Amino acid sequence: MAQSMSRSPLAPAAFPDLPVIKGVRFASAAAGVKYQGRTDVMLAQMNPGTTVAGVFTKSATRSAPVRDCQDKLGAESQAGAAILVNSGNSNAFTGHFGQTSVAEITEAVAMATGLPASRVFTASTGVIGEPLPHDRITAKINGLVDDLNEVRIKDAAEAIMTTDTFAKGASAQIQVDGQAVSIAGVAKGSGMIAPDMATMLVYIFTDAKLADSDLQSLLAKLCNRSFNCITVDSDTSTSDSLMLCATGASGVDVKGNSDFAAALESVMLDLAHQVVRDGEGATKFVEIQVTGAVSDAEAKVHGLAIANSPLVKTAIAGEDPNWGRVVMAIGKSGAIADRDLLSISFGDVLVAEKGWVSPDYREEDAAELMKRDEIILKVDLGLGGGKTTVWTCDLTHGYIEINADYRS
Amino acid sequence: MAQSMSRSPLAPAAFPDLPVIKGVRFASAAAGVKYQGRTDVMLAQMNPGTTVAGVFTKSATRSAPVRDCQDKLGAESQAGAAILVNSGNSNAFTGHFGQTSVAEITEAVAMATGLPASRVFTASTGVIGEPLPHDRITAKINGLVDDLNEVRIKDAAEAIMTTDTFAKGASAQIQVDGQAVSIAGVAKGSGMIAPDMATMLVYIFTDAKLADSDLQSLLAKLCNRSFNCITVDSDTSTSDSLMLCATGASGVDVKGNSDFAAALESVMLDLAHQVVRDGEGATKFVEIQVTGAVSDAEAKVHGLAIANSPLVKTAIAGEDPNWGRVVMAIGKSGAIADRDLLSISFGDVLVAEKGWVSPDYREEDAAELMKRDEIILKVDLGLGGGKTTVWTCDLTHGYIEINADYRS
Numbered sequence: 001m002a003q004s005m006s007r008s009p010l011a012p013a014a015f016p017d018l019p020v021i022k023g024v025r026f027a028s029a030a031a032g033v034k035y036q037g038r039t040d041v042m043l044a045q046m047n048p049g050t051t052v053a054g055v056f057t058k059s060a061t062r063s064a065p066v067r068d069c070q071d072k073l074g075a076e077s078q079a080g081a082a083i084l085v086n087s088g089n090s091n092a093f094t095g096h097f098g099q100t101s102v103a104e105i106t107e108a109v110a111m112a113t114g115l116p117a118s119r120v121f122t123a124s125t126g127v128i129g130e131p132l133p134h135d136r137i138t139a140k141i142n143g144l145v146d147d148l149n150e151v152r153i154k155d156a157a158e159a160i161m162t163t164d165t166f167a168k169g170a171s172a173q174i175q176v177d178g179q180a181v182s183i184a185g186v187a188k189g190s191g192m193i194a195p196d197m198a199t200m201l202v203y204i205f206t207d208a209k210l211a212d213s214d215l216q217s218l219l220a221k222l223c224n225r226s227f228n229c230i231t232v233d234s235d236t237s238t239s240d241s242l243m244l245c246a247t248g249a250s251g252v253d254v255k256g257n258s259d260f261a262a263a264l265e266s267v268m269l270d271l272a273h274q275v276v277r278d279g280e281g282a283t284k285f286v287e288i289q290v291t292g293a294v295s296d297a298e299a300k301v302h303g304l305a306i307a308n309s310p311l312v313k314t315a316i317a318g319e320d321p322n323w324g325r326v327v328m329a330i331g332k333s334g335a336i337a338d339r340d341l342l343s344i345s346f347g348d349v350l351v352a353e354k355g356w357v358s359p360d361y362r363e364e365d366a367a368e369l370m371k372r373d374e375i376i377l378k379v380d381l382g383l384g385g386g387k388t389t390v391w392t393c394d395l396t397h398g399y400i401e402i403n404a405d406y407r408s
Numbered sequence: 409m410a411q412s413m414s415r416s417p418l419a420p421a422a423f424p425d426l427p428v429i430k431g432v433r434f435a436s437a438a439a440g441v442k443y444q445g446r447t448d449v450m451l452a453q454m455n456p457g458t459t460v461a462g463v464f465t466k467s468a469t470r471s472a473p474v475r476d477c478q479d480k481l482g483a484e485s486q487a488g489a490a491i492l493v494n495s496g497n498s499n500a501f502t503g504h505f506g507q508t509s510v511a512e513i514t515e516a517v518a519m520a521t522g523l524p525a526s527r528v529f530t531a532s533t534g535v536i537g538e539p540l541p542h543d544r545i546t547a548k549i550n551g552l553v554d555d556l557n558e559v560r561i562k563d564a565a566e567a568i569m570t571t572d573t574f575a576k577g578a579s580a581q582i583q584v585d586g587q588a589v590s591i592a593g594v595a596k597g598s599g600m601i602a603p604d605m606a607t608m609l610v611y612i613f614t615d616a617k618l619a620d621s622d623l624q625s626l627l628a629k630l631c632n633r634s635f636n637c638i639t640v641d642s643d644t645s646t647s648d649s650l651m652l653c654a655t656g657a658s659g660v661d662v663k664g665n666s667d668f669a670a671a672l673e674s675v676m677l678d679l680a681h682q683v684v685r686d687g688e689g690a691t692k693f694v695e696i697q698v699t700g701a702v703s704d705a706e707a708k709v710h711g712l713a714i715a716n717s718p719l720v721k722t723a724i725a726g727e728d729p730n731w732g733r734v735v736m737a738i739g740k741s742g743a744i745a746d747r748d749l750l751s752i753s754f755g756d757v758l759v760a761e762k763g764w765v766s767p768d769y770r771e772e773d774a775a776e777l778m779k780r781d782e783i784i785l786k787v788d789l790g791l792g793g794g795k796t797t798v799w800t801c802d803l804t805h806g807y808i809e810i811n812a813d814y815r816s
């Protein structure tokens with residue numbers, strides 16, 4: 001990781017202009033955890049009254065910082081909060097030493113900010129199984145606190161990158177009863193991406209007002225429709241963390257507000273799609289729409305089986321409309337399917353229906369469509385009303401280069 | 409498929425000398441189903457009194473020949489039996505046309521051999537979703553029957569190859585109460601390999617005597633320890649078929665005979681390993697030994713999670729002893745693991761123990777070992793007595809080349 005890979009061909013043109021979120025300030029620093037010549041630590045500090053929600057990896061070997069965050073969440077507090085994240089080392093599978101590192105860092109942040117340590121959340125991302133040189137981080141904390149500024153969210157996005165080829169940010173602004181509410185978030189992630197209850201590192205901030213428990217249930221619900229619907233390589237990180245902080249600085253209570261939920265979902269989907277667009281070696285962004293399943297859950301099993309199939313992903317890389325491999329992936333998924341009710345389209349080209357190639361199908365139509373860098377694959381199971389949409393990328397030589405040739 | 413890929417570097421030196429199995433004869437022909445200039449149909453005919461067992465893919469989109477075999481198995485018959493297999497076209501996702509092709513072929517074989525059609529089993533392997541030109545096959549059947557010969561098993565192994573870079577055969581001969589019993593089998597398979605209840609195409613023959621139901625239960629049991637413990641790419645074929653035919657020609661009843669079961673298992677493991685050794689793009693043969701799990705089933709979940717992880721497989725391709733990725737795969741598998749009880753070795757080099765890198769670990773020792781073309785990875789979960797061994801190969805540029813650059 002941290003090779004200078006060239007920017008993904010699927011990257012957005014530029015980092016977006018993110019709105020200031022009242023009540024939260026950011027700073028970043030170059031601590032030299034592993035990388036040289038770049039920032040690798042970010043600090044975000046939230047005002048008193050901020051509520052905090054989080055969703056984390058379900059990995060049985062999850063990292064020490066993840067376990068610490070899980071222990072701390074849910075305790076309602078008016079004290080404010082801070083998030084410190086380092087890149088370059090994931091502090092995962094680091095034994096008891098890992099907990100020591102977390103304690104050293106959270107206590108140093110607590111000391112410098114005046115927050116209780118129970119309100120300091122951390123995350124680490126990078127190599128697994130090497131001790132985190134936490135002294136390099138704690139040495140930077142006073143400087144980070146001095147530098148905290150409302151406008152530095154882009155610096156935060158850059159400091160948390162590992163194999164990412166671009167910094168990821170997204171935002172939304174809505175009016176609630178005539179008052180402005182803003183949401184802004186940052187994310188990192190490009191490999192080891194098959195989130196399960198959470199993904200990579202994602203931090204979203206809003207000046208809306210929402211109680212801890214409402215914030216948590218909203219985040220969990222929307223996570224299932226965004227970050228839990230993407231996959232790059234079927235591998236799940238030991239560090240996946242998604243956190244949402246509501247400072248309440250707008251004074252607008254958004255409990256039960258569907259406009260706020262929709263705006264938050266749009267930010268989460270935007271960030272999730274950016275992670276896929278930065279998938280290691282990706283050259284195609286693929287949306288898989290599954291309909292007609294027995295249930296939404298079964299639709300997702302089919303969708304992820306297709307999205308994770310190496311043979312489907314290599315066919316897409318080769319611009320081959322190989323729907324036979326889609327049939328294979330549906331067949332192996334374990335979810336219910338009836339060969340004779342299945343229909344499959346690439347974009348608007350119907351390729352197969354009723355257990356058989358469509359009579360009107362002309363391979364040149366689908367082949368033309370496969371040359372695009374955004375591919376939509378539609379599967380209708382013809383069984384019921386269950387549906388889902390999942391997103392993935394293709395599997396290319398670039399993925400092998402990144403992962404076979406470097407220690408990450 | 410059927411590109412002239414060079415022979416796998418992990419291939420055995422040569423096709424083995426297989427013993428004649430009394431009571432079964434083979435023939436092959438070039439029917440031009442898809443490939444030119446090579447054989448693509450094999451016929452095996454077994455004498456009256458032969459018992460037949462089979463295990464097949466659980467894919468919901470399995471092929472017409474698989475469904476036909478499943479319908480026919482279990483009917484005890486003294487009539488003898490035949491197996492006809494073609495390569496080049498899998499007759500999968502071919503709608504009602506697929507059933508017609510199977511009926512045409514089985515009836516033609518029945519006519520030419522004098523067997524009832526209910527004792528003619530077929531399989532097809534190759535491209536999915538294109539109609540099988542069955543007339544090309546039926547046109548060859550009289551010639552195949554005329555050519556049947558006890559010694560032509562190697563010809564059969566060659567005729568069923570698709571992306572395989574070498575023909576696969578294995579055998580065993582044992583003495584039971586002073587009488588000789590022989591087992592010989594052939595297999596094909598190199599991609600779309602994550603068997604579930606069966607794998608690729610595998611045909612094993614023995615002159616032992618065993619009732620249909622005993623043969624079936626023995627085959628299913630041993631399949632779980634051999635073909636169901638290998639994976640190349642986590643993708644499961646729509647055509648996977650494993651059949652075992654016992655001609656009884658030796659006159660030796662092997663009911664309950666553990667020597668026979670062990671010999672059969674050795675043949676099945678040998679063929680399963682050859683499939684992995686011919687894994688698309690493979691340069692390393694990897695054995696993953698999992699011990700200390702809560703149960704054998706949980707051990708297998710961990711083993712296959714490691715074996716299917718793209719990040720583990722690319723690390724092995726890169727000769728990187730990246731045990732952090734092994735920890736990741738264990739964590740995501742869904743089976744029980746305790747980070748602090750886990751130990752991981754590459755070959756005899758202990759790399760991690762007690763949730764932490766081993767104090768004696770020197771990366772150069774493991775790195776040296778990773779240069780070999782056969783790698784043993786050992787994981788002990790420290791939880792109980794559950795164990796398993798699974799086999800896989802690495803994930804290389806060769807896999808991408810084969811699957812992104814050609815229609816298969």
